Amino acid sequence: MITTDRFLLVLVFLFTLLHNSAHALVILQYHHIADDTPFSTSTKPEVFAAHLEHLAQSGFNIVSLSEHFSQQNEGDASANALEVAITFDDAYRSIFTEAFPLLRARGWPFTIFVATDLVGRPGGRYLAWDELKAMKAAGAEIANHSTGHQHWARKPVNKSLQAWSDEFLQDTLRAQETLETHLDFAPKHYALPYGEYHPLLVNQLQAANFLVFGQHSGAVSRPAPLVIPRFPMGGPYANLGSFKTKVLTRAFPGVPALHNPILTGLETKPMINATALGLLNARGLNCFGPNGAITPESKHSGILIQANAPLPAGRARYNCTQMSDQPGRFYWHSYFWMKQHSDNTWYAEP
Ligand SMILES: [Zn+2]
Known part of the structure; x- marks a missing residue:
């Protein structure tokens, strides 16, 4: 009896600890899951598998971006969870051949940010629409990463602010339409090519109701900043030791809404x-x-x-x-x- 009481006390104590822990979301950003692609944007398949195994063993809650951000304004329902979201940029084929089987086996959601002009290019380097469809059917979210992966933040000197930001918005909407044409639906989530931005362009995206994702490190605060951080996981950043630290990070309280880079x-x-x-x-x-x-x-x-x-x-x-x-x-x-x-x-x- 005493043992049971003690056991309950320990449970209550553990629950209190969890309850007091601040909410945290960490978003991981991958590109290639492969051995033979450029080092800085590649994560070796066995390292990726080790990342997933660590998340499973440590009891992280793997969430989709839509799931997390739709709760943003509904109080703090998930305040106690250690949440991780998994994302891939650019539409490389190894997402389908290497990452997808592992994620599907665990039933975990993930997002692919697609630069739509890259899809289906000959040579086998990029995903085909059929492969994106198959992953979407299995629970993946396919979202916007521009049409042609341009360096949008660099305003051409001969273009007015208005013309430049309009052109950016048109590109974004064109990519969104392409995604919707091929996949019926795409969340209004936009990952900035190269993580680069100008505040005016972020305002354009926000006015068009897009959530905007960058590629600078950091946990996600609540409310989230306008450019939401993600931890790059390619090259030296894939290291399992630092991975374990990163997935436990918390956002500084009161991160500024928008920083001009x-x-x-x-x-x-x-x-x-x-x-x-x-x-x-x-x-x-x-x-x-x-x-x-x-x-x-x-x-x-x-x-x-x-x-x-x-x-x-x-x-x-x-x-x-x-x-x-x-x-x-x-x-x-x-x-x-x-x-x-x-x-x-x-x-x-x-
Ligand atoms: Zn990219």
Whole structure:
């Protein structure tokens, strides 16, 4: 009897712990699940299988993006769950041949963000519409990743803001129509090609009722920012050790709704006020920029995060983590930058 009472007490204690744990969603972003594709965007099939096995063994709740985000305004029904969503970008064929059998066997939902012009291209590198249909029938969500995977955030100098953002919206709607034509339905979820954006384009997507997904690291806060973070899982980021840490991360409370990543030639050391992350003190806050560790500075106006050397032209990140009050769980947020040359021209892509 005493043993049973103790057992119940332990159960109550565990339930209380779970109940107090803040809600968390972590979204994983994959491209190829293959051995013979470019390293930086590839996850080896056996590593992908190990990711899934870890999620299963640790009791994560695997959710579809629609399921999670439709609950956004319905209180905190899933406040206690550790949720993970699985996504793939670009429509590579290995999603069908390598990832799908494993996900179907577990009955787990996932999303494929498709650049519609790539589907069915000859050569066997990309998915065919029939394969997308088969995965959709088995519970996958097929969503929008533009028509041609363009670098939309770079406004051409000879184009007006209005003409440029209209062109972007037309491209988005054209891709959506293509998805709906082939698949009958597609959720209004848009993953930004290369994770790149300009705030004006995000506003366009929002006005057209799209949820917008980026590719900068971080857990998803509630309410979610306008560009929802996802953890890239290709190349060095696929490592199982860091995977285990990432799926447990929490969003900093009060993540800003929209951050402008575009830096003109003169903005060489962008500054973030960390109070915008809901931070009250810098203790245990670790930030890294392209030049290494950043020492957060306490000023009367808050905690400032700024690279210790000018950012070079190109893409860059400030990656910030802080230990939370739950052992082994970090708050995680990363700021993404697109730094122009000093004459405000765009850098070349590698
Ligand atoms: Zn992509």
